[in-house]
Amino acid sequence: MAGSTPASLTVDRGAAREGLAPQVSPALDAWRRFRRHRLAVIGAVILIAMTLAVVLGPSLWKVSINDIDFTSRLEGPTLTHPFGTDDLGQDLLARMLYGGRISLAVGLAAMMVAVLVGTLIGAVAGISRGSVDAALMLLTDLFLSLPQLPLLLLLIYLFRDALKGLAGPEGGVFILVVAVIGGFRWMPVARLVRAQFMSLREKEFVEAARALGATTLRQVMRHILPNALGPVIVAGTITVAEAIIAESTLSFLGLGFPPDIPTWGRLLYDAKDYLDIAPHWALIAGAAIFLAVLAINFIGDGLRDVLDPRRVM
Amino acid sequence: MGRYLLRRLLIALPSLLGISIVLFTILALAPGDPFGELASNPAVPPEVRLALRAKFGMDDPILLRYFHWLAAMLQGDWGFSFVSRVDVDTLIWQRLPATLFVIGSSQILALLIALPVGVYAATRPYSLFDQIANTFAFIGFSLPTFFTGLLFILVFSIHLDWLPFVYRSDLAATGWRWYWEEFRQAIMPIAVLGMFQGASWTRYTRAAVLDVIRLDYVSTARSKGLREGKVVLRHVLRNALIPVVTLVALQVPAIFGGAIITEQIFRVPGIGSLLISSILANDTPVIMAVTFVFACLVILFNLIADLLYGWLDPRIAYR
Numbered sequence: 001m002a003g004s005t006p007a008s009l010t011v012d013r014g015a016a017r018e019g020l021a022p023q024v025s026p027a028l029d030a031w032r033r034f035r036r037h038r039l040a041v042i043g044a045v046i047l048i049a050m051t052l053a054v055v056l057g058p059s060l061w062k063v064s065i066n067d068i069d070f071t072s073r074l075e076g077p078t079l080t081h082p083f084g085t086d087d088l089g090q091d092l093l094a095r096m097l098y099g100g101r102i103s104l105a106v107g108l109a110a111m112m113v114a115v116l117v118g119t120l121i122g123a124v125a126g127i128s129r130g131s132v133d134a135a136l137m138l139l140t141d142l143f144l145s146l147p148q149l150p151l152l153l154l155l156i157y158l159f160r161d162a163l164k165g166l167a168g169p170e171g172g173v174f175i176l177v178v179a180v181i182g183g184f185r186w187m188p189v190a191r192l193v194r195a196q197f198m199s200l201r202e203k204e205f206v207e208a209a210r211a212l213g214a215t216t217l218r219q220v221m222r223h224i225l226p227n228a229l230g231p232v233i234v235a236g237t238i239t240v241a242e243a244i245i246a247e248s249t250l251s252f253l254g255l256g257f258p259p260d261i262p263t264w265g266r267l268l269y270d271a272k273d274y275l276d277i278a279p280h281w282a283l284i285a286g287a288a289i290f291l292a293v294l295a296i297n298f299i300g301d302g303l304r305d306v307l308d309p310r311r312v313m
Numbered sequence: 314m315g316r317y318l319l320r321r322l323l324i325a326l327p328s329l330l331g332i333s334i335v336l337f338t339i340l341a342l343a344p345g346d347p348f349g350e351l352a353s354n355p356a357v358p359p360e361v362r363l364a365l366r367a368k369f370g371m372d373d374p375i376l377l378r379y380f381h382w383l384a385a386m387l388q389g390d391w392g393f394s395f396v397s398r399v400d401v402d403t404l405i406w407q408r409l410p411a412t413l414f415v416i417g418s419s420q421i422l423a424l425l426i427a428l429p430v431g432v433y434a435a436t437r438p439y440s441l442f443d444q445i446a447n448t449f450a451f452i453g454f455s456l457p458t459f460f461t462g463l464l465f466i467l468v469f470s471i472h473l474d475w476l477p478f479v480y481r482s483d484l485a486a487t488g489w490r491w492y493w494e495e496f497r498q499a500i501m502p503i504a505v506l507g508m509f510q511g512a513s514w515t516r517y518t519r520a521a522v523l524d525v526i527r528l529d530y531v532s533t534a535r536s537k538g539l540r541e542g543k544v545v546l547r548h549v550l551r552n553a554l555i556p557v558v559t560l561v562a563l564q565v566p567a568i569f570g571g572a573i574i575t576e577q578i579f580r581v582p583g584i585g586s587l588l589i590s591s592i593l594a595n596d597t598p599v600i601m602a603v604t605f606v607f608a609c610l611v612i613l614f615n616l617i618a619d620l621l622y623g624w625l626d627p628r629i630a631y632r
Contacts (some may be wrong), residue, residue, distance in 0.1 A: 039451075141328070142328060142331045142332070142335070144563060144566075145328050145332070145565075145566070145608075145611050145612060145615060146332060146335065146566065146608065146611070147566050147569055147570075147604065147607035147608050147610075147611050148566045148567070148570055149566075149569065149570030149573050149574075150569070150570075150573070150588055150603065150604040150607045150608075151335075151336075151339070151604060153588065153589070153592055153600075154336075154339060154592075154600060154601075154604055155339060157592045157595075157600065158339065158340070241455070245457045248457060248459070249457065249459060249570070249574060252459045252574070253573075253574070253577060253589055254593070255589075255592065255593075265459075268459065268460065268463070272463055272578075275463060275466060275467050275471060276471050279467055279471075282463050282467070283467075286457075286460035286463060286464070289457055289460060290455060290456055290457070290460060293455040293456075293457070294451065294452065294455035297451060297454070297455050298451065301451075
């Protein structure tokens, strides 16, 4: 009777149908299972719409992000300004579209840093036994018990000016924010990859490859890593949402991108002093962050059912 | 239990040491000079500056500087705030109670939400209640704390005018009135943090209870004729809480992150808002000390989680 309640409804239905269905490719099967997860599909649609909006939007909505117009300060949504204006009369739609590019780009780039570092450390720990493994896991545990936000703020405070000189105000802060956020998010990925490697390296197909004389590198790249990627993709998806929140948090505390770059968190930071007279400003910026994060979390949940059916948390 | 606690304490020490190394390395690698301010100040002659550098050991080898710094931190000599001209430890002791009060109450609130909702949802999987609870949990941990905080201020302070949105440490009232005012001003920060944590803990609890509830020993307990309430509380929940405690312990750093933001929004005079204001004012000694205090708090909470472990699963404690 153990575990007879399915971890998720969709997984079980998929498994029941598999026996009957004719041969389908794994990708098609995965897509079918994902499609059954209604909220994940809605999340994917929202996220694709938001991505298209921030990528194509600025070329369709040709209002400058820093056109100051004091005659229309703090206006609510109108036809000329669909999202209203801020305290300098700047068009919020244009600023939201521009800021969304940065917020989403930071999320994606930080996720890639976290997944790359995490996979590397997890793979090395998982394939080598003994002291290397123990040392790397000690490092992972140490990072897990670091107070992340204070250190994030400390790093940005200490290194911001140096990187600004190296890569310009926008690029420097982008590199710093991505590196620091990614550098504090790799630990779950490393643990997942290590656990996967531990079990996969003892499987028969890896043993067969080893018997055929495959080098360790080839075993890892061809046989173990592709099979370990499912949970990593799920963790990576969630990391995008966490990174977007982390970037918005930094901007919201006034310590992220410079004031003239309107990321979503920065818009919220500027809007918080005008909550009583222009609530639309804060609501639009906050809703954008919330929607993006919610959509990504839903997608992650759907992907978990598809790629990692055993884990439920 | 005593030996177990001692062992956990001995394991906590290296992590504290590790964190101190990380902190010191960051500071040592950072460009810029803590004496930069003095260097640009024309009133300070270069000889004085060099003498100061020598006095503070700025030109010593890095390992020596680390041990000097560590010894000073351990002796409670945390330096002197550049901005407020007060010893750093006095400043932190003033601010710490507010932070601990807000964090502690919000964690209790989170538990009060997560345990009943998670257990009730898991005992009725895929029912209407379960689906509603799941959706709300998703919304709850997708709403960043800074946005929920602003929404609360907008609704409860600006529109309804029920609650104050600035936290004051110098309330004028006394007696019951004081408790009432304290409660009114603390309720929003506590609710913001508690709901965020409660949402993700609800999911953990649900999943963990779902894992346990169909195990054979639970059926045995039922077939002995125990009441359902007793089965769930005594037999299911205790085992289900073990993985939940692990996940909660992993989230402790995130809890402190949320606390910093909440303190900043509601202007709670805790160490989180102290950190932000000292970063904005370039007050390096305070920044370092507050970060170190946060690290110690993380380790302290991990120790508490370890103790909970030992209580929930005696096998761990007696091994």
